[in-house]
Amino acid sequence: MGKAIAFVVVLISAVLIIIAAKTLFLGPNSVPTPTAPIERAKATQCLNNIRNLRGSVNLYSAEKAGLPNQLEDLEGASPFCPVTNAHYVYDNSTGKVSCPAHPRY
Numbered sequence: 001m002g003k004a005i006a007f008v009v010v011l012i013s014a015v016l017i018i019i020a021a022k023t024l025f026l027g028p029n030s031v032p033t034p035t036a037p038i039e040r041a042k043a044t045q046c047l048n049n050i051r052n053l054r055g056s057v058n059l060y061s062a063e064k065a066g067l068p069n070q071l072e073d074l075e076g077a078s079p080f081c082p083v084t085n086a087h088y089v090y091d092n093s094t095g096k097v098s099c100p101a102h103p104r105y
């Protein structure tokens, strides 16, 4: 009986030491926060918006033999980033659509 309790105590101590070490070496930000999945979902929505807008620009240019003057001329996806609410940057001479907050998209 005494050995079993000692074993459990050692086990719990080992888990606590591992958690403490992780926090120490990786920092408190390594523990996921509840807002992180929401931010990730919004960033994914931004990527989807940009893909939709690029597709719409292609469709528009195929149908009307010219690029749209502005993103508001397109139907469908919102021209605003869901993370920052910034208007997407659109170049009506090249048809390129990009997000100022997410330049890698």
Ligand SMILES: [Zn+2]
Pocket: 046, 047, 081, 082, 083, 084, 099, 100, 101, 102
């Ligand atoms: Zn964005």
